[in-house]
Amino acid sequence: MIAPRRFLPSIPSLLALEAVDRLGSASAAAEELSLTQSAISRQLKTMEEQLGIDLIQRSQMRLHLTPAAKEYVQVARTVLHQLAQASVKLKANPKGGSLNLSILPAFGMHWLAPRLQDFARRHPEVTVNLNTRLRPFDFEVEHFDAAIHFGQRDWRGVNYLPIMREDVVPVCSPSILPERADRIDWLLSTPLLHLETRPDAWERWFAFQGKEVSGLGGMLFDQFSTMGQATVHGLGVALLPSYLVKDDLRSGRLVPAWHGPGVSLGDFYLVWPQSRAESEPLKSFVEWLRGQVG
Structure with a gap:
């Protein structure tokens, strides 16, 4: 049940209060x-x-809350943001049924995107909106319904659907x-390329090969796509x-840099918050994804 109306201020009043808090004066607001x-x-x-x-x-120069x-205004700011996002979703899909999905760039582009046409064919009533996040976030703050997560089951307060294990291979030009x-040992004398979100990947890979190393430096990248291009061009x-x-x-643009045992540094999961009721679009997506990975 919604609280009594006498406790619900108007949206113009909330916008005014939020703007004054952020900008510090009535004139700027x-x-x-x-x-x-x-x-x-x-x-x-x-x-x-x-x-x-x-x-x-009220002071002579500024207004302070x-x-x-x-x-109070921190809560109001979150609510206003959520209301704005809901309005955008409503305008984009007036018939209802949208799903906001956080994805990881490389996985989203190379694994998920080619399969989404099948989901769209099976569920034309659902509009899937994709946005990139590289790390876990708070579902209570962000507007996503679900997310693609890589690593371990270390995202608190979420349900997990395993998608696939990721095997990594060392490659070079x-x-x-x-x-x-x-x-x-030849790998230790050549530049090693690193991903920001997996800073210890090389140390873990060497450990799987039975060699303990630490303090490995090298170029740092935020996405696999740019790191892959740097590898093709011989940077490491x-x-x-x-x-x-x-x-x-x-094609021969890349070659294996080592032929040791295959290594997995984690798994891909679909995660969604336990604190919310599952919407119909989310239920449809989870059921479809189970079929894809079955």
Whole structure:
């Protein structure tokens, strides 16, 4: 049940309070909201009278929110953001049924995107909106319904659907592969390329090969796509997922830098919050994805 209406301020009042908190003056808030300064003052006064408390500390130069109002406006800002996102979803899909999905760039492009046409054919009532996030986030703050997660089951408060294990292989350009690459030590004398979100990947890979190393430096990349291109152009050796490099290995643009045992550094999962009821679009997507990975 929604709280009594007397506790629900108007959206113009909330927008005025949020803008004053962020900008520090009624004039700046008025300019941003295309209102007059007196209109901003009236909105704030109306909210104070409605709630029966002072929200603003007025000084000669600036307006400051009271400590209690500061805490209140943080909640209001989140609600306004969620309402705006809901309006965007409604406009984009007036018949309902949208799913906001956070993806990892390489996995989303090379594994998920080619399969989404099948989901669209089976569920034309659902619009899937994709956005990139590289690390776990708070579902209570972000507007996503679900996310693709890589690694371990270390994202708290979510349900997990395993998708696939990721195997990584060390690859390089043929131009930097030595004639005698039969000793793993040659990798320690050549530039190693690293991914920001997996800073210890090389150390873990060497450990799987029975060799303990630490403090490995080298170029740092935020995405596999740029790291892959750097590898093709001979800037170093990279640990890349096997599903990403199979075409480059087949064409000879890349070659294996070592023929040791295959290594997995984690798994891909679909995750979604346990704290929310599952929407119909999410249920349809989970059921479809189970079929894809079955």
